[in-house]
Amino acid sequence: MELLEKIKQNAKQQNKRIVLPEGTEERTLKAANIAIGEKLAEIILIGSPETIKELAQKWELENINKALIIDPINHSKKAQYVDLMVELRKAKGLTKSNASKLIEDPLYLSTLMIKSGDADGEVAGARNATGDVLRPAFQFVKTLPGISVVSGAFIMIMKDKSFGNEGIMVFADCAVHPNPTDRELAEIAIATGKTTRAIVGIEPRIAMLSFSTKGSASHEMVDKVVSATKIAREMDPSLKIDGELQADAAIIESIGLSKAPGSEIAGKANVLVFPDLQSGNIAYKLVQRLAGAEAIGPILQGMAAPINDLSRGCSVSDIVNLIAITVNQAAGINK
Numbered sequence: 030m031e032l033l034e035k036i037k038q039n040a041k042q043q044n045k046r047i048v049l050p051e052g053t054e055e056r057t058l059k060a061a062n063i064a065i066g067e068k069l070a071e072i073i074l075i076g077s078p079e080t081i082k083e084l085a086q087k088w089e090l091e092n093i094n095k096a097l098i099i100d101p102i103n104h105s106k107k108a109q110y111v112d113l114m115v116e117l118r119k120a121k122g123l124t125k126s127n128a129s130k131l132i133e134d135p136l137y138l139s140t141l142m143i144k145s146g147d148a149d150g151e152v153a154g155a156r157n158a159t160g161d162v163l164r165p166a167f168q169f170v171k172t173l174p175g176i177s178v179v180s181g182a183f184i185m186i187m188k189d190k191s192f193g194n195e196g197i198m199v200f201a202d203c204a205v206h207p208n209p210t211d212r213e214l215a216e217i218a219i220a221t222g223k224t225t226r227a228i229v230g231i232e233p234r235i236a237m238l239s240f241s242t243k244g245s246a247s248h249e250m251v252d253k254v255v256s257a258t259k260i261a262r263e264m265d266p267s268l269k270i271d272g273e274l275q276a277d278a279a280i281i282e283s284i285g286l287s288k289a290p291g292s293e294i295a296g297k298a299n300v301l302v303f304p305d306l307q308s309g310n311i312a313y314k315l316v317q318r319l320a321g322a323e324a325i326g327p328i329l330q331g332m333a334a335p336i337n338d339l340s341r342g343c344s345v346s347d348i349v350n351l352i353a354i355t356v357n358q359a360a361g362i363n364k
């Protein structure tokens with residue numbers, strides 16, 4: 030079965046509640062209609078109930094009447110969420126008056142619903158920029174215990190099935206954190222291992238990439254990757270991880286054997302962790318364009334609950350797929 034089909038089949042077993050804060054956005058509403066029809070999740074739409082009902086009628090989206098619709102201006106939990114916002118951000122100076130304004134913004138309301146246990150995950154970004162989707166999530170949902178940094182992974186489906194697990198690999202961070210420290214890079218590796226288990230369903234073999242393999246070059250940029258590998262091993266001794274490795278040593282068996290003999294990862298990696306966002310973002314786009322790989326993501330990882338950011342150029346099916354992925358993350362986030 031294709032990976033995306035597996036992800037959807039698994040989502041159907043989970044009964045998770047996914048909130049879509051851009052409830053009046055056309056592609057989002059059409060995707061919600063499909064997700065409800067395919068029983069991928071219980072869908073919560075944020076937006077004016079009258080507008081959502083009118084739009085659903087106009088576009089003949091008959092499943093929308095099964096969604097829970099939350100009016101961001103008038104709903105029964107508004108005061109409760111405002112109190113929680115003030116409690117969580119009082120050290121940052123958030124006043125009740127400011128919180129009362131912010132809670133009417135669907136991107137804030139959705140994160141407060143998640144924080145309060147009223148939703149399991151969120152998909153947004155068809156209408157809003159990355160920073161606007163992520164900031165409320167960083168502030169109120171925060172990161173998983175032991176993780177301080179959120180990052181973005183891509184599932185890369187290669188044409189050449191000899192790489193990774195039958196052509197499936199995971200790359201990170203390709204989307205969020207520009208210049209991680211060694212500890213943050215270790216956290217990104219741990220989080221990517223969790224994503225690989227939870228979403229792809231395979232055991233991660235993680236290569237920490239650099240321009241050096243096992244001391245072939247010396248530079249402070251290499252030192253960061255060596256240190257991150259050591260920290261990641263200490264954080265999770267069960268993790269199969271090695272570094273620093275060059276990309277060819279990580280994925281080509283003969284080169285792995287000659288440059289990093291004895292490594293259980295070299296030549297066999299299915300997860301590539303890049304030293305910074307420049308290399309990660311460039312690499313995934315080059316592999317996608319030059320090697321014709323399918324890139325699924327970014328899947329945001331390290332957050333205490335799954336919140337995923339769409340590209341503003343996304344299609345209806347991209348949103349449906351991301352809803353299914355978010356359900357899978359919600360089911361496996363603490364494993």
Ligand code: ACO
Pocket residue numbers: 121159160163164167168172177178179180203204205206207310326327
């Ligand atoms: N993980 C966890 N928390 C974070 C992270 C992170 N990666 N980054 C910022 N935060 C937290 C901060 O600690 C701060 O928390 P606090 O208010 O409790 O102190 C809060 O978020 C706001 O921090 P800022 O520094 O103000 O973050 P800002 O909102 O300016 O930026 C952003 C965050 C938007 C993610 C920024 O790092 C960014 O622009 N990253 C690059 C995104 C990008 O352009 N990606 C490439 C394109 S995507 C693609 O091609 C698929």
